[in-house]
Amino acid sequence: MQLRFAYANTGEEYVKRKGWQQATLSRCPLHAQGGCRFARHGTYARVSPPGTLITRYYCPDGHRTFSLLPDCYAARLSGQLSEVEAVVRAVEQAPSQAAACAGLRLDIELPGVQRFVTRRVQAVQAALVVIKGLVPERFGACVPTLLAFALMLGVPEVLVALRGIAESWLQELPRPLGFCPRPRPGGGRDRARQHRAGADPPGLLA
Numbered sequence: 001m002q003l004r005f006a007y008a009n010t011g012e013e014y015v016k017r018k019g020w021q022q023a024t025l026s027r028c029p030l031h032a033q034g035g036c037r038f039a040r041h042g043t044y045a046r047v048s049p050p051g052t053l054i055t056r057y058y059c060p061d062g063h064r065t066f067s068l069l070p071d072c073y074a075a076r077l078s079g080q081l082s083e084v085e086a087v088v089r090a091v092e093q094a095p096s097q098a099a100a101c102a103g104l105r106l107d108i109e110l111p112g113v114q115r116f117v118t119r120r121v122q123a124v125q126a127a128l129v130v131i132k133g134l135v136p137e138r139f140g141a142c143v144p145t146l147l148a149f150a151l152m153l154g155v156p157e158v159l160v161a162l163r164g165i166a167e168s169w170l171q172e173l174p175r176p177l178g179f180c181p182r183p184r185p186g187g188g189r190d191r192a193r194q195h196r197a198g199a200d201p202p203g204l205l206a
C-alpha cells in the first residue's frame, strides 16, 4: 500500500537530493506493537522525473509492502501533482474543456488528449467533493474547483497542500490525490494491489 511521505519540495529536488534516503517508517503499520519482521525493502523507480526512486518497506508476517510516496508525486499516475493541477486549472479557466484541450501542448493525439484531460478533471473533482464533506468547516462553502480551494487555502498549489490536510483519509480518497485504487462503477472498489518491483503502475490514468 502507498503511504504519505511529507515532503515540501518538487520531484526534481527530491531526485537531486536523493530524498528516498530520508524517507523512513519507524514501525510497521500493521503491527504497531512490534514483534514482526518489518524492514526496508529497497526502492522502486518512477518514470518522471527521471531518477526518481520510492522507498519501500515490507512486513513478511503481514505479507504487505509499503511505499512512501512524497507529496509532490501523483499517486498511481506518472508524474507530479503539479502537472495534474496545471491540466485541471487550464480546464477550469477555459470556456470549455474542448478549448482547454486544444490549448494543452500534450504529445498525444486529440482523442487521447480528451481522455487524458477528462480523467484528471473527474478524479480531482471527485476528491474535492469528498474533502468538502470531510472538512465542511473549511471547504463546505467552496465549489469543488482548484481555484475555489486555492482561494480558501491561500496557496498556489492545492493538491500538494491537500496531501497534508487530508492525510487521515488518503487511503479512501481517489487517486491521483489519494491512494485509493480506481473506484468501480456501482461503488465497488478494486482490491488494493500490492506494489511490485519496477516502475509505478503505468497508464492507469493515461
Ligand SMILES: [Zn+2]
Residues within 6 Å of the ligand: 028, 029, 030, 031, 036, 037, 038, 059, 060, 061, 062
Ligand atoms: Zn508487521
